[in-house]
Structure formats: C-alpha cells, structure tokens
Amino acid sequence: MHILISVFLLATGTCEALFCQKLTCPYEVKYKSLPRVWCQQNSAECCTGLTFSHSEHLVDGGKLKVTQDVSSFTVEVLEPNHKQGVYWCGLLNRNGTIIKLAEGYIHNSTASYIWSFIRWILLPLLPMVTTFTRMYLKSKIFLYFTQQKKHIFKKADGLHDDVGMTKAVTEQEYENTESLL
Structure with missing residues (x-):
C-alpha cells in the first residue's frame, strides 16, 4: 500500500495528490492588464464565474490561488468545494466578452480526483x-x-x-x- 501511494505521489506531485488542481492560462503580453476570468462552463460558448485583477493572489475567499507569470497565470483550486465540471480561465475583453485561454476538468472531492488518475491505470488492466x-x-x-x-x-x-x-x-x-x- 505504501508503495502504491509513493508511486501515485511521484506521478502527480504532492500538491495534486492532496487535492490542488491547477489550470495554466497563457496569454499575449499585450493583454497583461485585462481582468482575469475563472468560470464554470454552462454550454459550449458560455460560462458563469468571477473576474479578478492581475494583481490578486487569492480569489473567491481564499479558495483559489492565482500565480502570475510574464505571459501566463495559473489558477489553483485549494478547496474541493467547487462544483465538479469543466472550468475556463481567460481574460475579460474591453467589450465584455471572455477570451478563453484554457479549460480543464475540476473535481469536487479528493476521492474523485484520485479516481481520475487511477481509472487510467486500471483501464488497460x-x-x-x-x-x-x-x-x-x-x-x-x-x-x-x-x-x-x-x-x-x-x-x-x-x-x-x-x-x-x-x-x-x-x-x-x-x-x-x-x-x-
């Protein structure tokens, strides 16, 4: 059992094995000052969520951690209380439309997050x-x-x-x- 946990931690990293899920959002430098967007997908072209500035590091009451880079930002889900589903990160354009930069599947519990990795191991078996x-x-x-x-x-x-x-x-x-x- 200890070997399995060790292999799992090496494969996913310590933070991800506990729960943290990340989504990195690359953008062009000219859009650096635009507000950031974190939202859950409702349909193929729509999402509901929140916006935050490029200087914020904790968002949604500390449930999301934002790390800035020169040409990207990364959103980490710190608490598993978000709804499970597809999330987008992006920028809010001056006319109010979202420039979608990346999307990823976010799990609502540690167990479902761990299962998302284990199923790919079990599938070939x-x-x-x-x-x-x-x-x-x-x-x-x-x-x-x-x-x-x-x-x-x-x-x-x-x-x-x-x-x-x-x-x-x-x-x-x-x-x-x-x-x-």
Whole structure:
C-alpha cells in the first residue's frame, strides 16, 4: 500500500495528490492588464464565474490561488468545494466578452480526483484480467471434461474387456465342440 501511494505521489506531485488542481492560462503580453476570468462552463460558448485583477493572489475567499507569470497565470483550486465540471480561465475583453485561454476538468472531492488518475491505470488492466480469466476458466473446463472423458473410457474399456473374455471363451467352446465331431 505504501508503495502504491509513493508511486501515485511521484506521478502527480504532492500538491495534486492532496487535492490542488491547477489550470495554466497563457496569454499575449499585450493583454497583461485585462481582468482575469475563472468560470464554470454552462454550454459550449458560455460560462458563469468571477473576474479578478492581475494583481490578486487569492480569489473567491481564499479558495483559489492565482500565480502570475510574464505571459501566463495559473489558477489553483485549494478547496474541493467547487462544483465538479469543466472550468475556463481567460481574460475579460474591453467589450465584455471572455477570451478563453484554457479549460480543464475540476473535481469536487479528493476521492474523485484520485479516481481520475487511477481509472487510467486500471483501464488497460481490464482487458488483460478478462483475457486471463477466460483462459483460466477455459483450461479448468477443458481439464474437467478431459477427466470425465478418461473416466467414461475407463468404464467403457472395462466393459469391452468382459465382452472380449466372454467371446474368447465362447470361441474356445466352439473349437472344442468341432474337435469332438
């Protein structure tokens, strides 16, 4: 169990294994001063959420952490109380439209977040388990019928031996009878 946890932590990083989910949003430097957007997707072209300035580091009451870079910002979900779904990060254009920079699936609990990684590990194992189970059962069934067949042949061989002996005795009687005549 400890080995599995260690491998999982190495594969996802310490923060991500606990819960933190990140979404990095690259943008052109000319848009640096535009307000940032974090929202949940409602449809293919619409989302509901919040805006914040480029200087903010904690958003939504400390539930989101924002890290600025020269040409991108990263939003980390610190608490798993957001609704599960597809989230966008972007910039709010001067005319009020959202410039979508990136999107990602955010989970609402640590368990579902961990499951999102484990399922990709288990997915390739499913066909292998199915194949090995089928081969194992097929060999067991083959072995069972082979043993049953041997058992039937033993019974049949025993019957033929008795018939053969009776026939041999009968033929000798005829031979002896012929010599008497």
